Amino acid sequence: MKFLMITGRTVNQGVTVENKTSPEYAAETSTCFMHEFDMMELGLDDGDTVRVTGPCGDVVMRVSASVEVEMGTVFVPYGPYANHIVAAGTRSTGMPDFKSHMVEIEPTDEAPKLVHELMEDLGGLAYDS
Amino acid sequence: MIVKDAVCPFCGCLCDDIEVEVEGNRVVAVTNACELGMTKFMGEKRMKNPILRDGNRWKDITYDEAIRYAADMLLSAERPLLYGWSGTHGEAQCVGVHMAELIHGVIDNTSSVCHGPSILAIQEVGHPGCTLGVVKNRADLVIYWGSNPIDAHPRHLSRYTRYAEGFFLENAFRDRKVIVVDVRKTETANIADEFIQIKPGGDYAVLSALRAIVQGKVDTIPRTVAGVTRAQLVRVANLCKSAKFGAVYFGLGLTMTQGKYKNIRNAIELISELNRHTKFTISAMRGHYNVYGSNEVNTWMTGYPFGIDFSRGIAFYNPGETTAVDILARKECDAALIVGSDPAAHFPRRCLEHLADIPVVQLDPYPNATTAFCNVQIPVAVTGIDAEGTAYRMDGVPIRTRRVLSTDYLSDEEVLSRMYALMQEAS
Numbered sequence: 001m002k003f004l005m006i007t008g009r010t011v012n013q014g015v016t017v018e019n020k021t022s023p024e025y026a027a028e029t030s031t032c033f034m035h036e037f038d039m040m041e042l043g044l045d046d047g048d049t050v051r052v053t054g055p056c057g058d059v060v061m062r063v064s065a066s067v068e069v070e071m072g073t074v075f076v077p078y079g080p081y082a083n084h085i086v087a088a089g090t091r092s093t094g095m096p097d098f099k100s101h102m103v104e105i106e107p108t109d110e111a112p113k114l115v116h117e118l119m120e121d122l123g124g125l126a127y128d129s
Numbered sequence: 130m131i132v133k134d135a136v137c138p139f140c141g142c143l144c145d146d147i148e149v150e151v152e153g154n155r156v157v158a159v160t161n162a163c164e165l166g167m168t169k170f171m172g173e174k175r176m177k178n179p180i181l182r183d184g185n186r187w188k189d190i191t192y193d194e195a196i197r198y199a200a201d202m203l204l205s206a207e208r209p210l211l212y213g214w215s216g217t218h219g220e221a222q223c224v225g226v227h228m229a230e231l232i233h234g235v236i237d238n239t240s241s242v243c244h245g246p247s248i249l250a251i252q253e254v255g256h257p258g259c260t261l262g263v264v265k266n267r268a269d270l271v272i273y274w275g276s277n278p279i280d281a282h283p284r285h286l287s288r289y290t291r292y293a294e295g296f297f298l299e300n301a302f303r304d305r306k307v308i309v310v311d312v313r314k315t316e317t318a319n320i321a322d323e324f325i326q327i328k329p330g331g332d333y334a335v336l337s338a339l340r341a342i343v344q345g346k347v348d349t350i351p352r353t354v355a356g357v358t359r360a361q362l363v364r365v366a367n368l369c370k371s372a373k374f375g376a377v378y379f380g381l382g383l384t385m386t387q388g389k390y391k392n393i394r395n396a397i398e399l400i401s402e403l404n405r406h407t408k409f410t411i412s413a414m415r416g417h418y419n420v421y422g423s424n425e426v427n428t429w430m431t432g433y434p435f436g437i438d439f440s441r442g443i444a445f446y447n448p449g450e451t452t453a454v455d456i457l458a459r460k461e462c463d464a465a466l467i468v469g470s471d472p473a474a475h476f477p478r479r480c481l482e483h484l485a486d487i488p489v490v491q492l493d494p495y496p497n498a499t500t501a502f503c504n505v506q507i508p509v510a511v512t513g514i515d516a517e518g519t520a521y522r523m524d525g526v527p528i529r530t531r532r533v534l535s536t537d538y539l540s541d542e543e544v545l546s547r548m549y550a551l552m553q554e555a556s
Contacts, residue, residue: 009281014165018172020497068313080474088479094241094452098385123485124501
Protein backbone atom coordinates (compact mmCIF):
# COMPACT_ATOMS: atom_id res chain seq x y z
CA MET A 1 0.00 0.00 0.00
CA LYS A 2 1.14 3.54 -0.70
CA PHE A 3 1.41 6.09 2.12
CA LEU A 4 2.54 9.66 2.59
CA MET A 5 5.51 9.60 4.99
CA ILE A 6 5.87 12.56 7.33
CA THR A 7 8.94 12.81 9.58
CA GLY A 8 9.10 14.88 12.77
CA ARG A 9 10.19 15.31 16.36
CA THR A 10 8.95 13.17 19.24
CA VAL A 11 9.85 13.51 22.91
CA ASN A 12 11.46 10.06 22.91
CA GLN A 13 13.52 10.97 19.85
CA GLY A 14 14.68 14.14 21.59
CA VAL A 15 15.47 12.34 24.84
CA THR A 16 17.65 9.75 23.08
CA VAL A 17 19.13 12.05 20.43
CA GLU A 18 22.38 12.59 22.39
CA ASN A 19 22.76 8.82 22.78
CA LYS A 20 22.46 7.55 19.24
CA THR A 21 24.21 4.27 19.92
CA SER A 22 21.45 3.28 22.37
CA PRO A 23 18.79 0.69 21.56
CA GLU A 24 16.18 3.24 22.72
CA TYR A 25 17.19 5.71 19.96
CA ALA A 26 17.12 2.93 17.37
CA ALA A 27 13.71 1.75 18.59
CA GLU A 28 12.18 5.23 18.50
CA THR A 29 13.54 6.33 15.14
CA SER A 30 12.64 3.01 13.50
CA THR A 31 8.99 3.31 14.56
CA CYS A 32 6.43 3.83 11.84
CA PHE A 33 3.28 5.35 13.39
CA MET A 34 0.22 4.28 11.42
CA HIS A 35 -3.58 4.55 11.61
CA GLU A 36 -5.05 1.36 13.01
CA PHE A 37 -7.42 0.89 10.05
CA ASP A 38 -4.41 0.91 7.70
CA MET A 39 -2.74 -1.63 9.98
CA MET A 40 -5.84 -3.84 9.74
CA GLU A 41 -5.76 -3.51 5.98
CA LEU A 42 -2.17 -4.74 5.93
CA GLY A 43 -2.81 -7.42 8.59
CA LEU A 44 -0.44 -5.81 11.08
CA ASP A 45 -0.38 -5.77 14.89
CA ASP A 46 1.50 -3.30 17.08
CA GLY A 47 5.22 -4.10 16.93
CA ASP A 48 5.09 -6.01 13.63
CA THR A 49 7.76 -5.13 11.12
CA VAL A 50 7.27 -3.55 7.72
CA ARG A 51 9.45 -2.83 4.74
CA VAL A 52 9.14 0.83 3.81
CA THR A 53 10.28 1.61 0.28
CA GLY A 54 10.96 5.20 -0.79
CA PRO A 55 12.53 6.85 -3.79
CA CYS A 56 16.06 5.91 -2.67
CA GLY A 57 15.69 2.38 -1.36
CA ASP A 58 14.03 0.53 1.47
CA VAL A 59 14.36 0.13 5.22
CA VAL A 60 12.67 -2.09 7.81
CA MET A 61 10.70 -0.41 10.60
CA ARG A 62 8.31 -1.47 13.35
CA VAL A 63 4.70 -0.26 13.23
CA SER A 64 2.84 1.33 16.09
CA ALA A 65 -0.83 2.31 16.05
CA SER A 66 -1.38 6.04 16.48
CA VAL A 67 -4.49 8.14 16.79
CA GLU A 68 -2.49 11.17 15.65
CA VAL A 69 -2.02 10.13 12.01
CA GLU A 70 -4.68 10.09 9.36
CA MET A 71 -5.38 7.08 7.16
CA GLY A 72 -3.03 6.99 4.21
CA THR A 73 -0.30 8.77 6.18
CA VAL A 74 2.51 7.43 8.34
CA PHE A 75 4.68 9.35 10.79
CA VAL A 76 8.32 8.45 11.45
CA PRO A 77 10.49 10.29 14.02
CA TYR A 78 13.50 12.17 12.59
CA GLY A 79 16.51 9.91 12.30
CA PRO A 80 18.59 7.53 10.23
CA TYR A 81 15.77 5.12 9.34
CA ALA A 82 13.53 7.64 7.59
CA ASN A 83 16.56 9.29 6.01
CA HIS A 84 17.65 5.94 4.60
CA ILE A 85 14.86 6.30 2.04
CA VAL A 86 14.51 10.08 1.69
CA ALA A 87 15.72 11.60 -1.60
CA ALA A 88 18.43 14.27 -1.48
CA GLY A 89 16.80 16.70 -3.95
CA THR A 90 16.08 20.10 -2.41
CA ARG A 91 14.29 21.96 -5.24
CA SER A 92 16.91 24.73 -5.00
CA THR A 93 16.20 25.50 -1.34
CA GLY A 94 18.76 23.36 0.53
CA MET A 95 15.89 21.49 2.23
CA PRO A 96 14.98 17.91 1.21
CA ASP A 97 11.31 16.84 1.09
CA PHE A 98 11.34 15.45 4.64
CA LYS A 99 7.57 15.60 5.01
CA SER A 100 6.25 14.81 1.56
CA HIS A 101 7.57 11.47 0.34
CA MET A 102 5.23 8.77 -0.97
CA VAL A 103 6.37 5.36 0.25
CA GLU A 104 5.27 1.76 -0.32
CA ILE A 105 4.70 -0.28 2.84
CA GLU A 106 4.44 -4.07 3.06
CA PRO A 107 4.69 -6.54 5.96
CA THR A 108 8.01 -8.36 6.40
CA ASP A 109 9.57 -10.91 8.76
CA GLU A 110 12.89 -9.06 8.91
CA ALA A 111 13.86 -7.10 12.01
CA PRO A 112 14.94 -3.44 11.82
CA LYS A 113 18.70 -3.01 11.62
CA LEU A 114 20.65 -1.22 14.33
CA VAL A 115 21.79 2.35 13.62
CA HIS A 116 25.42 1.32 13.19
CA GLU A 117 24.39 -1.45 10.78
CA LEU A 118 22.63 1.13 8.60
CA MET A 119 25.77 3.28 8.69
CA GLU A 120 27.99 0.32 7.81
CA ASP A 121 25.73 -0.50 4.85
CA LEU A 122 26.62 2.94 3.48
CA GLY A 123 30.37 2.58 4.01
CA GLY A 124 30.80 3.67 7.64
CA LEU A 125 32.52 1.87 10.51
CA ALA A 126 30.75 1.35 13.83
CA TYR A 127 32.36 2.73 16.99
CA ASP A 128 31.18 1.04 20.15
CA SER A 129 33.46 1.59 23.09
CA MET B 130 26.75 21.94 44.94
CA ILE B 131 23.62 23.43 43.40
CA VAL B 132 24.03 25.76 40.41
CA LYS B 133 21.05 28.09 40.05
CA ASP B 134 19.89 29.83 36.88
CA ALA B 135 21.81 27.49 34.59
CA VAL B 136 20.91 27.72 30.89
CA CYS B 137 19.58 24.61 29.16
CA PRO B 138 21.53 23.86 25.95
CA PHE B 139 18.91 21.74 24.19
CA CYS B 140 16.29 23.65 22.19
CA GLY B 141 15.83 27.24 21.04
CA CYS B 142 13.92 28.13 24.23
CA LEU B 143 17.29 28.34 26.07
CA CYS B 144 15.46 28.13 29.42
CA ASP B 145 17.58 30.10 31.90
CA ASP B 146 15.98 29.05 35.17
CA ILE B 147 17.45 25.56 35.53
CA GLU B 148 18.85 24.29 38.82
CA VAL B 149 21.57 21.71 38.49
CA GLU B 150 22.91 19.66 41.38
CA VAL B 151 26.51 18.61 40.88
CA GLU B 152 28.48 16.07 42.90
CA GLY B 153 32.13 15.89 41.95
CA ASN B 154 32.21 15.79 38.17
CA ARG B 155 28.69 14.53 37.68
CA VAL B 156 25.29 16.11 37.38
CA VAL B 157 23.07 14.20 39.81
CA ALA B 158 19.82 16.15 39.68
CA VAL B 159 18.14 18.75 37.47
CA THR B 160 15.18 20.92 38.48
CA ASN B 161 12.87 22.98 36.23
CA ALA B 162 14.11 21.45 32.95
CA CYS B 163 11.83 19.47 30.63
CA GLU B 164 12.59 15.84 29.87
CA LEU B 165 14.73 16.81 26.88
CA GLY B 166 16.85 19.25 28.89
CA MET B 167 17.14 16.99 31.90
CA THR B 168 18.42 14.11 29.77
CA LYS B 169 20.98 16.39 28.16
CA PHE B 170 22.30 17.63 31.53
CA MET B 171 22.44 14.06 32.87
CA GLY B 172 24.12 12.78 29.68
CA GLU B 173 26.84 10.21 30.10
CA LYS B 174 28.78 7.90 27.76
CA ARG B 175 31.02 10.68 26.46
CA MET B 176 33.85 9.73 24.16
CA LYS B 177 36.98 9.69 26.33
CA ASN B 178 39.66 10.82 23.88
CA PRO B 179 40.11 11.58 20.18
CA ILE B 180 39.90 8.57 17.86
CA LEU B 181 41.33 7.86 14.41
CA ARG B 182 39.96 5.36 11.92
CA ASP B 183 42.78 2.99 11.03
CA GLY B 184 41.45 0.62 8.34
CA ASN B 185 38.68 -1.35 10.00
CA ARG B 186 39.43 -0.40 13.57
CA TRP B 187 39.53 2.67 15.78
CA LYS B 188 42.74 3.90 17.37
CA ASP B 189 43.06 6.35 20.29
CA ILE B 190 45.13 9.44 19.45
CA THR B 191 46.10 12.61 21.32
CA TYR B 192 44.40 16.00 20.96
CA ASP B 193 47.56 17.38 19.31
CA GLU B 194 47.52 14.60 16.71
CA ALA B 195 43.79 15.01 16.08
CA ILE B 196 44.00 18.78 15.69
CA ARG B 197 46.99 18.45 13.34
CA TYR B 198 45.10 15.85 11.27
CA ALA B 199 42.10 18.17 10.93
CA ALA B 200 44.23 21.20 9.98
CA ASP B 201 46.14 19.20 7.35
CA MET B 202 42.91 17.72 5.98
CA LEU B 203 41.32 21.14 5.55
CA LEU B 204 44.45 22.75 4.10
CA SER B 205 44.88 20.06 1.46
CA ALA B 206 41.21 20.00 0.42
CA GLU B 207 40.11 21.79 -2.73
CA ARG B 208 36.48 22.16 -1.72
CA PRO B 209 36.11 21.62 2.03
CA LEU B 210 32.68 21.69 3.70
CA LEU B 211 32.40 22.99 7.27
CA TYR B 212 28.99 21.95 8.53
CA GLY B 213 26.93 21.94 11.71
CA TRP B 214 27.55 24.80 14.17
CA SER B 215 24.11 24.91 15.80
CA GLY B 216 25.15 22.82 18.80
CA THR B 217 28.01 25.06 19.84
CA HIS B 218 28.58 28.57 21.18
CA GLY B 219 28.99 31.75 19.16
CA GLU B 220 32.69 32.12 19.91
CA ALA B 221 33.38 28.75 18.24
CA GLN B 222 31.15 29.70 15.30
CA CYS B 223 33.29 32.83 14.77
CA VAL B 224 36.44 30.71 14.48
CA GLY B 225 34.62 28.46 11.99
CA VAL B 226 33.81 31.38 9.69
CA HIS B 227 37.41 32.65 9.80
CA MET B 228 38.58 29.14 8.99
CA ALA B 229 36.20 28.79 6.03
CA GLU B 230 37.40 32.10 4.62
CA LEU B 231 41.05 31.16 5.00
CA ILE B 232 40.70 27.88 3.10
CA HIS B 233 38.09 29.12 0.60
CA GLY B 234 35.62 26.53 1.85
CA VAL B 235 31.85 26.32 2.25
CA ILE B 236 30.36 26.87 5.70
CA ASP B 237 26.77 25.81 6.30
CA ASN B 238 24.75 25.27 9.44
CA THR B 239 21.84 23.01 10.33
CA SER B 240 19.30 25.69 9.50
CA SER B 241 19.58 24.63 5.85
CA VAL B 242 17.61 21.49 6.87
CA CYS B 243 15.53 23.27 9.51
CA HIS B 244 14.42 26.91 9.23
CA GLY B 245 16.55 27.79 6.20
CA PRO B 246 13.38 28.19 4.13
CA SER B 247 12.01 30.54 6.82
CA ILE B 248 15.07 32.73 6.40
CA LEU B 249 14.58 32.74 2.61
CA ALA B 250 11.04 34.01 3.15
CA ILE B 251 12.21 36.60 5.67
CA GLN B 252 14.75 37.84 3.11
CA GLU B 253 11.86 38.33 0.69
CA VAL B 254 9.26 39.98 2.91
CA GLY B 255 10.82 40.75 6.31
CA HIS B 256 10.17 39.45 9.80
CA PRO B 257 7.51 41.04 11.99
CA GLY B 258 8.74 39.33 15.17
CA CYS B 259 9.16 40.14 18.84
CA THR B 260 10.72 38.65 21.94
CA LEU B 261 9.14 35.82 23.88
CA GLY B 262 8.59 38.14 26.84
CA VAL B 263 6.31 40.38 24.81
CA VAL B 264 4.19 37.40 23.81
CA LYS B 265 4.06 36.10 27.38
CA ASN B 266 2.88 39.42 28.77
CA ARG B 267 0.66 40.70 25.96
CA ALA B 268 -0.58 38.00 23.59
CA ASP B 269 -4.22 37.04 23.95
CA LEU B 270 -4.07 34.77 20.89
CA VAL B 271 -1.28 32.32 20.06
CA ILE B 272 -1.22 30.17 16.94
CA TYR B 273 1.12 27.18 16.60
CA TRP B 274 1.31 26.35 12.90
CA GLY B 275 3.10 23.15 11.84
CA SER B 276 4.82 22.93 15.19
CA ASN B 277 4.34 20.61 18.13
CA PRO B 278 5.91 22.26 21.18
CA ILE B 279 4.81 19.53 23.60
CA ASP B 280 7.31 17.23 21.89
CA ALA B 281 9.88 19.66 20.51
CA HIS B 282 9.90 22.71 22.85
CA PRO B 283 8.08 21.41 25.94
CA ARG B 284 8.44 24.53 28.12
CA HIS B 285 7.41 27.02 25.43
CA LEU B 286 3.81 26.54 26.53
CA SER B 287 4.48 26.93 30.25
CA ARG B 288 6.95 29.79 30.07
CA TYR B 289 5.40 31.93 27.34
CA THR B 290 1.93 30.90 26.16
CA ARG B 291 -0.75 28.40 27.25
CA TYR B 292 0.21 28.02 30.91
CA ALA B 293 2.14 31.28 31.46
CA GLU B 294 1.01 34.29 33.46
CA GLY B 295 0.83 37.54 31.48
CA PHE B 296 1.45 41.03 32.92
CA PHE B 297 -1.28 42.60 30.80
CA LEU B 298 -3.71 39.67 31.04
CA GLU B 299 -5.95 39.42 34.07
CA ASN B 300 -6.36 35.66 33.87
CA ALA B 301 -3.94 34.43 31.24
CA PHE B 302 -5.18 30.84 31.06
CA ARG B 303 -8.74 32.02 30.43
CA ASP B 304 -8.01 35.12 28.39
CA ARG B 305 -5.34 33.71 26.08
CA LYS B 306 -6.68 31.56 23.25
CA VAL B 307 -4.46 28.96 21.61
CA ILE B 308 -5.00 27.70 18.06
CA VAL B 309 -3.08 24.76 16.60
CA VAL B 310 -2.80 24.18 12.85
CA ASP B 311 -1.34 20.85 11.81
CA VAL B 312 -1.80 17.82 9.58
CA ARG B 313 -1.68 15.56 12.66
CA LYS B 314 -3.78 15.79 15.81
CA THR B 315 -0.76 16.09 18.06
CA GLU B 316 -0.61 16.36 21.84
CA THR B 317 -0.36 20.13 21.38
CA ALA B 318 -3.57 20.07 19.33
CA ASN B 319 -5.27 18.40 22.30
CA ILE B 320 -4.63 21.39 24.59
CA ALA B 321 -5.68 24.00 22.01
CA ASP B 322 -8.94 25.96 22.07
CA GLU B 323 -9.26 25.43 18.33
CA PHE B 324 -7.58 22.84 16.12
CA ILE B 325 -7.39 23.29 12.36
CA GLN B 326 -6.53 20.03 10.64
CA ILE B 327 -5.11 20.60 7.17
CA LYS B 328 -4.62 17.98 4.48
CA PRO B 329 -0.87 17.41 3.97
CA GLY B 330 0.55 19.96 1.55
CA GLY B 331 -2.42 22.31 2.00
CA ASP B 332 -0.80 24.99 4.18
CA TYR B 333 -0.24 27.47 1.36
CA ALA B 334 -3.88 27.27 0.26
CA VAL B 335 -5.18 27.71 3.82
CA LEU B 336 -2.91 30.71 4.41
CA SER B 337 -4.13 32.25 1.15
CA ALA B 338 -7.75 31.64 2.17
CA LEU B 339 -7.19 33.32 5.54
CA ARG B 340 -5.56 36.30 3.81
CA ALA B 341 -8.56 36.62 1.51
CA ILE B 342 -11.00 36.46 4.44
CA VAL B 343 -9.02 39.06 6.41
CA GLN B 344 -9.23 41.28 3.31
CA GLY B 345 -13.04 40.85 3.36
CA LYS B 346 -13.26 38.52 0.35
CA VAL B 347 -15.15 35.68 2.06
CA ASP B 348 -17.25 35.09 -1.06
CA THR B 349 -14.22 33.89 -2.99
CA ILE B 350 -13.56 31.02 -0.57
CA PRO B 351 -14.80 27.55 -1.58
CA ARG B 352 -16.73 25.35 0.88
CA THR B 353 -13.53 23.66 2.02
CA VAL B 354 -9.86 24.52 1.58
CA ALA B 355 -7.37 21.65 1.98
CA GLY B 356 -9.86 19.86 4.22
CA VAL B 357 -10.71 22.93 6.34
CA THR B 358 -14.27 24.24 6.22
CA ARG B 359 -14.97 27.81 5.18
CA ALA B 360 -16.92 28.28 8.43
CA GLN B 361 -13.85 27.38 10.51
CA LEU B 362 -11.60 29.63 8.43
CA VAL B 363 -13.97 32.57 8.89
CA ARG B 364 -14.20 31.88 12.64
CA VAL B 365 -10.40 31.78 12.95
CA ALA B 366 -9.92 34.91 10.86
CA ASN B 367 -12.40 36.72 13.13
CA LEU B 368 -10.59 35.45 16.24
CA CYS B 369 -7.35 36.85 14.79
CA LYS B 370 -8.86 40.23 13.87
CA SER B 371 -10.50 40.64 17.26
CA ALA B 372 -7.37 39.74 19.24
CA LYS B 373 -5.55 42.59 20.94
CA PHE B 374 -2.17 41.01 20.33
CA GLY B 375 -1.64 37.84 18.32
CA ALA B 376 1.46 35.70 17.87
CA VAL B 377 2.12 32.94 15.36
CA TYR B 378 4.82 30.36 16.02
CA PHE B 379 5.55 28.10 13.09
CA GLY B 380 7.61 24.97 12.83
CA LEU B 381 9.06 22.56 10.32
CA GLY B 382 5.52 21.58 9.34
CA LEU B 383 5.73 24.64 7.09
CA THR B 384 9.40 24.57 6.04
CA MET B 385 9.73 20.89 5.15
CA THR B 386 6.48 20.48 3.25
CA GLN B 387 5.46 21.25 -0.28
CA GLY B 388 5.94 24.95 -0.94
CA LYS B 389 8.72 25.30 1.64
CA TYR B 390 9.75 28.97 1.87
CA LYS B 391 6.67 30.09 -0.07
CA ASN B 392 4.54 28.78 2.82
CA ILE B 393 6.44 31.01 5.23
CA ARG B 394 6.21 33.97 2.88
CA ASN B 395 2.45 33.52 2.72
CA ALA B 396 2.27 33.24 6.53
CA ILE B 397 4.26 36.45 6.97
CA GLU B 398 2.01 38.20 4.46
CA LEU B 399 -1.04 37.01 6.42
CA ILE B 400 0.49 38.67 9.48
CA SER B 401 1.02 41.80 7.43
CA GLU B 402 -2.71 41.79 6.54
CA LEU B 403 -3.66 41.24 10.19
CA ASN B 404 -1.55 44.20 11.27
CA ARG B 405 -4.00 46.42 9.38
CA HIS B 406 -6.57 45.40 12.02
CA THR B 407 -4.60 44.66 15.20
CA LYS B 408 -1.10 43.81 16.45
CA PHE B 409 0.28 40.47 15.24
CA THR B 410 3.73 38.90 15.15
CA ILE B 411 5.22 35.72 13.71
CA SER B 412 8.35 33.79 14.66
CA ALA B 413 10.01 30.46 14.00
CA MET B 414 10.28 27.70 16.60
CA ARG B 415 14.04 27.26 16.32
CA GLY B 416 15.31 23.76 17.11
CA HIS B 417 18.94 23.58 18.24
CA TYR B 418 19.73 25.82 21.22
CA ASN B 419 22.07 27.99 19.16
CA VAL B 420 20.93 27.58 15.57
CA TYR B 421 19.74 31.19 15.70
CA GLY B 422 23.21 32.15 16.86
CA SER B 423 24.89 30.45 13.92
CA ASN B 424 22.69 32.50 11.58
CA GLU B 425 23.57 35.67 13.52
CA VAL B 426 27.31 34.99 13.60
CA ASN B 427 27.40 34.08 9.91
CA THR B 428 25.37 37.14 8.98
CA TRP B 429 27.42 39.69 10.87
CA MET B 430 30.68 38.15 9.59
CA THR B 431 29.76 37.36 5.97
CA GLY B 432 26.43 39.02 5.21
CA TYR B 433 24.65 35.68 4.80
CA PRO B 434 22.98 33.40 7.34
CA PHE B 435 23.94 29.91 6.06
CA GLY B 436 25.29 28.10 2.99
CA ILE B 437 28.24 30.50 2.48
CA ASP B 438 30.77 29.62 -0.19
CA PHE B 439 34.20 31.30 -0.04
CA SER B 440 35.61 29.54 -3.12
CA ARG B 441 35.62 32.83 -5.04
CA GLY B 442 37.58 34.54 -2.28
CA ILE B 443 34.45 36.45 -1.25
CA ALA B 444 31.27 35.30 0.48
CA PHE B 445 28.77 33.83 -2.00
CA TYR B 446 25.34 32.49 -1.03
CA ASN B 447 22.93 30.47 -3.11
CA PRO B 448 20.75 27.99 -1.15
CA GLY B 449 20.21 24.83 -3.19
CA GLU B 450 23.75 25.18 -4.53
CA THR B 451 25.91 26.15 -1.55
CA THR B 452 23.98 24.19 1.08
CA ALA B 453 25.34 21.01 2.67
CA VAL B 454 22.80 18.47 1.41
CA ASP B 455 23.23 19.66 -2.17
CA ILE B 456 27.03 19.75 -2.01
CA LEU B 457 27.19 16.24 -0.56
CA ALA B 458 24.56 14.82 -2.91
CA ARG B 459 26.48 16.23 -5.89
CA LYS B 460 29.65 14.59 -4.45
CA GLU B 461 31.30 17.97 -4.68
CA CYS B 462 33.23 18.46 -1.43
CA ASP B 463 36.48 16.57 -0.85
CA ALA B 464 36.70 16.94 2.96
CA ALA B 465 34.24 17.73 5.74
CA LEU B 466 34.57 19.23 9.20
CA ILE B 467 31.46 18.59 11.29
CA VAL B 468 30.87 20.60 14.47
CA GLY B 469 27.89 20.37 16.81
CA SER B 470 25.52 18.33 14.66
CA ASP B 471 24.99 14.82 13.34
CA PRO B 472 24.39 14.84 9.58
CA ALA B 473 24.55 11.04 9.30
CA ALA B 474 21.36 10.82 11.35
CA HIS B 475 19.61 13.71 9.64
CA PHE B 476 20.71 13.80 6.00
CA PRO B 477 19.39 11.63 3.16
CA ARG B 478 21.42 8.50 2.44
CA ARG B 479 22.95 9.83 -0.77
CA CYS B 480 24.79 12.44 1.31
CA LEU B 481 26.10 9.73 3.64
CA GLU B 482 27.43 7.71 0.73
CA HIS B 483 29.65 10.68 -0.14
CA LEU B 484 30.69 11.22 3.50
CA ALA B 485 31.98 7.63 3.39
CA ASP B 486 34.20 8.53 0.42
CA ILE B 487 35.91 11.65 1.79
CA PRO B 488 37.99 12.47 4.89
CA VAL B 489 35.76 13.64 7.75
CA VAL B 490 36.65 15.16 11.12
CA GLN B 491 33.97 15.68 13.73
CA LEU B 492 33.94 17.65 16.98
CA ASP B 493 31.31 16.10 19.25
CA PRO B 494 31.20 14.99 22.88
CA TYR B 495 29.44 11.73 22.08
CA PRO B 496 29.72 8.89 19.59
CA ASN B 497 26.87 9.48 17.14
CA ALA B 498 25.77 8.29 13.70
CA THR B 499 28.36 10.52 11.96
CA THR B 500 31.14 8.87 13.99
CA ALA B 501 30.90 5.90 11.62
CA PHE B 502 31.98 8.14 8.72
CA CYS B 503 34.78 9.94 10.56
CA ASN B 504 38.48 9.61 10.01
CA VAL B 505 38.94 11.49 13.28
CA GLN B 506 36.51 12.44 16.04
CA ILE B 507 37.55 14.91 18.71
CA PRO B 508 35.47 14.84 21.92
CA VAL B 509 34.79 18.32 23.30
CA ALA B 510 33.14 19.88 26.33
CA VAL B 511 29.37 20.40 26.13
CA THR B 512 28.41 24.08 25.95
CA GLY B 513 26.20 24.88 28.92
CA ILE B 514 27.53 21.94 30.94
CA ASP B 515 31.34 21.96 31.01
CA ALA B 516 31.94 24.88 28.64
CA GLU B 517 30.43 28.35 28.57
CA GLY B 518 29.70 30.65 25.70
CA THR B 519 27.06 32.79 24.01
CA ALA B 520 23.92 31.33 22.46
CA TYR B 521 20.93 33.05 20.85
CA ARG B 522 17.41 32.15 21.95
CA MET B 523 14.77 31.52 19.28
CA ASP B 524 13.68 35.18 19.52
CA GLY B 525 17.18 36.53 18.90
CA VAL B 526 18.05 37.30 22.53
CA PRO B 527 21.68 36.39 23.29
CA ILE B 528 22.14 34.47 26.52
CA ARG B 529 25.44 33.48 28.05
CA THR B 530 25.35 29.77 28.86
CA ARG B 531 27.07 28.77 32.08
CA ARG B 532 29.53 26.07 32.98
CA VAL B 533 28.02 23.88 35.70
CA LEU B 534 30.90 21.45 36.10
CA SER B 535 34.62 21.27 35.38
CA THR B 536 36.16 18.60 33.21
CA ASP B 537 39.40 18.25 31.26
CA TYR B 538 37.62 18.41 27.90
CA LEU B 539 38.53 21.33 25.66
CA SER B 540 35.68 23.51 24.38
CA ASP B 541 34.81 23.70 20.67
CA GLU B 542 36.34 27.17 20.59
CA GLU B 543 39.63 25.97 22.08
CA VAL B 544 39.96 23.05 19.66
CA LEU B 545 38.99 25.16 16.63
CA SER B 546 41.31 28.01 17.64
CA ARG B 547 44.25 25.63 17.85
CA MET B 548 43.30 24.16 14.48
CA TYR B 549 42.98 27.64 12.97
CA ALA B 550 46.37 28.72 14.37
CA LEU B 551 48.03 25.75 12.66
CA MET B 552 46.26 26.59 9.42
CA GLN B 553 47.34 30.25 9.61
CA GLU B 554 50.96 29.19 10.15
CA ALA B 555 50.86 26.92 7.11
CA SER B 556 49.19 29.30 4.70
